[in-house]
Amino acid sequence: MTLTRTEKERSVGFHPLYRQVKERLVSRIATGAWQPGQIIPSEFQIADELGVSQGTVRKALDEMTADRLLVRRQGRGTFVAAHDEARILFQFFKLTRDDGGREFPDSEIVAVEQTKATDEMSEKLAIATADDVIVVKRVRSLSGEKAVSERIVIPAARFPELDTAEPVPNNLYGLYAERYGVTIAQATETLKAIACPPDDAALLGIKSGTPVLAIDRTGIDLSGRPVEWRFSLCRTDKFHYLSDLK
Amino acid sequence: MTLTRTEKERSVGFHPLYRQVKERLVSRIATGAWQPGQIIPSEFQIADELGVSQGTVRKALDEMTADRLLVRRQGRGTFVAAHDEARILFQFFKLTRDDGGREFPDSEIVAVEQTKATDEMSEKLAIATADDVIVVKRVRSLSGEKAVSERIVIPAARFPELDTAEPVPNNLYGLYAERYGVTIAQATETLKAIACPPDDAALLGIKSGTPVLAIDRTGIDLSGRPVEWRFSLCRTDKFHYLSDLK
DNA sequence: CAGTGGTCTAGACCACCAC
DNA sequence: TGGTGGTCTAGACCACTGA
Structure with a gap:
């Protein structure tokens, strides 16, 4: 024993x-x-x-x-537990239609590239400055309506060839788990209200300067290490962020 | 038995x-x-x-x-469990200084009045239209800096003479529990980014139209009934809302 | 030292599911 | 019908606190 x-x-x-x-x-x-x-x-x-x-x-x-x-x-x-859409919807995706309907968002990839980490990226991901990272930019929709413009940064070392091997799927956490054995166990989000920058406004089809919800998320794996940094701008004219305090 | x-x-x-x-x-x-x-x-x-x-x-x-x-x-x-400041800070107050320091906010009462519930109020609190409600307006500060302008609505029937009997304390949930035997067990919050209206902007000392975080909270008691409706506008230039996803 | 919560065990039986 | 998780019990011992 x-x-x-x-x-x-x-x-x-x-x-x-x-x-x-x-x-x-x-x-x-x-x-x-x-x-x-x-x-x-x-x-x-x-x-x-x-x-x-x-x-x-x-x-x-x-x-x-x-x-x-x-x-x-x-x-x-x-x-x-698998990172299927039902789990993610419950645990990680907090944006909801104002009528209360919850659904898994669609994704439209804007760009995928591998670059050197900036100081901010390396700090968020606890990696060395100028380590390789993969950056994904995409727009997500709810009920066919553009709702979120986001940028996702992950260390290239833990996700080899994610940028080239295949089309980036809608359910990223599922891909992390199944293809790379990386489980996102928890995440910390920081929320602010900001004026939407012009580039994201164009992607979302709203006027530049419109108030949007900015979500800064760090995804943590089973051993407590940061694995993903995600920055999302969300329209909240027809959607809202749901937070249960228990 | x-x-x-x-x-x-x-x-x-x-x-x-x-x-x-x-x-x-x-x-x-x-x-x-x-x-x-x-x-x-x-x-x-x-x-x-x-x-x-x-x-x-x-x-x-x-x-x-x-x-x-x-x-x-x-x-x-x-x-x-008592509704002391430490518990509330952990469970219910999610606004944090950008440097990470967490503290219980100060409060400055703007107005306390008893009126008839609007349709919206009675729906949120599951009471009859035109039932009496007590409305509290206040501004809360973190580190001496104005951070939140909020309106709190509670049914007068469950909180008799709260508007007149005493000065409204900083820690409302503590008062609910100790004086009225009402325990706020959980709450649901809905978050949006909006342009700050002129009145609240004046109270917060910011320009009208600045993006602020709007929090719509319903407080639930031990039996699952709604007890409090709270609408807060938060500056997020120096503060942020913290959400842990587990 | 007595009293409290915290851990660990062993065994019985119930509810649910698949074959 | 057998195997799984879910409940309930009884008892032993450990860790922590305060008098």
């Missing part, structure tokens, strides 16, 4: 067994041993393998479910 | 024991039997009283802690 509480661990800092189990299981997702959508072994199988009780495994799985890393289905099993 | 699973309950719809326990304990907070900041009985005491095991009580308390209704302190006991 590898999972145990040694005297040293006990003295330095207390890490409950179920957290050690959780760390192990998270790393199985992070390394790709467990793929998105795949079923994982039953609680008893994991418990036997790690030499702990089923209740301890359950507590680890419960936390991972709360973190949206797993999906449990009674009677069927436990599955690695 | 009052908590048990009868044949009828079983056939109609399954409600696990720990949820029944939770409902009971939540209602103790809702009715004021347990006051904010007060310690509640130990897990074993509650278990004995309700005729269930300590593990079942624990699961109910765990959920209530996740809902921020309780605060657990190892070695000391479990306490009813």
Whole structure:
């Protein structure tokens, strides 16, 4: 049995067994041993393998479910959460039509290029200045109406050939997960109201200077490292950003 | 023992024991039997009283802690969460200085009056048209700088004499909880970028038409009913709205 | 030191699903 | 009908707090 509480661990800092189990299981997702959508072994199988009780495994799985890393289905099993559109709509896409209808946005790619990171980019992504980055610019629509103009910056080292290998899909987080094994586990967004610059105004079909919602998002992976920097300008004349405070 | 699973309950719809326990304990907070900041009985005491095991009580308390209704302190006991400034700062006040410093805002009251609800107000608060409401207008500052101009609407029936009995405090949610036994458990916010109207611009000391962040918030109590409607205009030249996506 | 919450275990039974 | 997750229980022991 590898999972145990040694005297040293006990003295330095207390890490409950179920957290050690959780760390192990998270790393199985992070390394790709467990793929998105795949079923994982039953609680008893994991418990036997790690030499702990089923209740301890359950507590680890419960936390991972709360973190949206797993999906449990009674009677069927436990599955690695996929970055499908339904999940993204719920977790990451907060812009909604004013009538309340929620839908996954369409995307129209404006540009994809690989360049050297600016100081700002390298700081946001915690990489070295002038490291290669891939920059995607696109316009997103809701119900056929242009709603968002955004620029997405990702480190080229973690996403080789994303700019050339294929057309950039609508669901980027799904691509990150399936093709590159990178799971966006959480994100931090900073919101401001600004006057829309001319270039984005032209893309969105609105007048330059119109107030728009500026969203500055940093996407974080399973190990807590920043993976993506995204800057979005959103029309809010017919749409709004939804924030639930709980 | 009052908590048990009868044949009828079983056939109609399954409600696990720990949820029944939770409902009971939540209602103790809702009715004021347990006051904010007060310690509640130990897990074993509650278990004995309700005729269930300590593990079942624990699961109910765990959920209530996740809902921020309780605060657990190892070695000391479990306490009813108070609407103190630290909690509000974390849960409800999302506007932050651009340098990242978080602080509880000061308030300067502009007007307090009791009037008849407009159609919009009565819809937001789920009350009858022309029911009495209390309207508070105030300007809030961060680091001494005016940041928010807002209007708060609450039903007069649930907050008798709030407009006259005392000066309106900075921490409104604390007043709701302590004086009126109304706990704001969660809120829904809708965000838009708009051009600042002249009146609010004057209050904030900015030019009319400047893009500002408009926040439309509905505050919900423990039973899920809307209790407060709040409309805020926020300067975002030196501040930003923080949203964590998890 | 007593009392509280936190962890871990073991076992029983229920609800749900697929075969 | 067997296997999965979900609930409930009982008991042991650990970690933390305050008197």
